[in-house]
Amino acid sequence: MTEIGYYPGCALHGSSNDYETSARACLAALGVQLREVTDWVCCGATAAHALNHKLSVALPARNLALAEHDGFREILAPCPMCSMELLKARQEILADEALRAEMSSLVELELRGGVNVLNLVQALQSAGIDRIKAAVKKPLDGIRAACYYGCLLTRPPGVVRFDDPEQPRSMEAIVGALGAKTVDWNYRTECCGAGLTMANEETVLELSHRILTNAAAHGANCVVTVCPMCHVNLDMKQADIERRFNAKHKMAIYYLSDLVGLALGLSEKELGIDRHFVART
């Protein structure tokens, strides 16, 4: 077992606890244990960067400092918004010594900026795609997955430095290794409306409806994501989308770790899939 640091973020400790179950179970099956960053705090999310710039650096900076103090060199932040915010703060701190010093005193912990932040795709890549492929017990031959990257997993590219922001392929590579088919479709990097579910539901329902419609039009029987907010909007709100647009989607929404876990022989319950709203296709 190797151990890596883990920054769950609020969603995975809240209503997206199915994602935490899934990520933990899937990575454990690959020999990776997650250890939580001590006393982590919220990354600030959109609220911080929309209302107060300094807070949007300070909140992630506090978490980076906590992770350093725990002795981690790498932490997994499965939520793409958290990992983007952590990486952005790290980049700003590393580029500006005065800011680093200021932030160290502001967050009351010495901060060097040495901790790297991984998203879930990267955590699976470093576990090894060949290793995943070799460990497959139940190939997912009935699956035709629309890999959905959404907004912040690949953007802004200068901050997250991950895959291609226009034509990413990293999720397809993993899903393909599980014996599943992936479809080509147009909404892979379009935004679902993210955390505005409650504040601006109309926008979220419309953007999410387009995503589900396009995935189905290209022959997908499920959508795969690594983002808790995408999952809320596409899965939990799917009934509302159907009502609003008088449409039937019945599209199963999986976390990438769900599919890897299923192929490795884990059960739906072990992966938290029984907590999804739309039943499996």
Next chain:
Amino acid sequence: MIDAATSGEATAVPADLPAFLDLENCYQCGKCTAGCPVAERMDVVPNQLVRLAQLGLVERARRAESIWQCVSCQTCSTRCPKSVDCAAVIDALRQLSFEKGDAAGSQRRTVLFQEAFLRNIRRNGRLNELELVGVFKTKAFLDDLSIPFLFKDAMLAPRMRAKGKLHFKPDRVKDGGVLERMFDRCLRQA
């Protein structure tokens, strides 16, 4: 050609926006707006917001509804051929609008939501979703007296509970004092 950065002259960024925004680089190609998923809902689209800011018409820009319709997806900033961080321009406008308390009326709910979110983190360190829903709905109701909005999503609660997705025990940080001080320092400096 005058290169503001090397000549040491004042940049073209208006005084109330952060200097790192490099607004002078924008040549109004419209690519930011072309890829924006919510442009069709906007009164003032992203390239127009950048143009207003570039011209120093910051007040007009910050009163636009669109700055609160932006879903912060970073498509505009990613695609800009002149590396203008359009999403950061919008953030700067939102911060100003929040400071001045003059967000467009139709977008008050989004502002109230973000404000309730920040207060929630300040109190708990980590988001307490139930408290957020309660506080946000109450504030939004006091603001616009919409009863349907107050009870919207109420039907979701029992389903979420059945799925084990509602938590009545808040997940709080142990060292809440440091958060309080961090918030004080950041908001004071704002």
